[in-house]
Amino acid sequence: MRKVRKGDRVKVISGNDRGRMGKVMVVYPDRERIIVENVHMITKHQRATQNLREPGIIKREGTIHISNVLLVCPECGVPTRVGFADVDGEKMRQCKQCGEIFR
Numbered sequence: 670m671r672k673v674r675k676g677d678r679v680k681v682i683s684g685n686d687r688g689r690m691g692k693v694m695v696v697y698p699d700r701e702r703i704i705v706e707n708v709h710m711i712t713k714h715q716r717a718t719q720n721l722r723e724p725g726i727i728k729r730e731g732t733i734h735i736s737n738v739l740l741v742c743p744e745c746g747v748p749t750r751v752g753f754a755d756v757d758g759e760k761m762r763q764c765k766q767c768g769e770i771f772r
């Protein structure tokens with residue numbers, strides 16, 4: 670059961686991008702890392718390859734650890750730690766601020 674999923678809105682709570690909000694684009698569950706839209710932008714020097722004709726500098730999002738973000742509750746809009754609730758035998762995520770249960 671994961672606390673953060675693709676498509677969630679999260680708020681960054683540490684690092685250079687502290688305070689920034691964005692949508693989770695990729696989750697790497699094994700490493701407990703995620704990629705958040707427009708957060709932790711890194712610069713990569715790209716050489717031309719067969720697939721990429723234009724060499725140069727590209728910017729893209731780097732991964733950040735899940736512990737560096739809080740989920741923004743879709744119900745109350747408050748950044749929150751995620752709790753879990755049992756609903757008919759199914760483990761669901763729950764907002765610790767307003768108590769809303771969501772997937």
Ligand SMILES: [Zn+2]
Nearest residue numbers: 742745764767
């Ligand atoms: Zn809430």
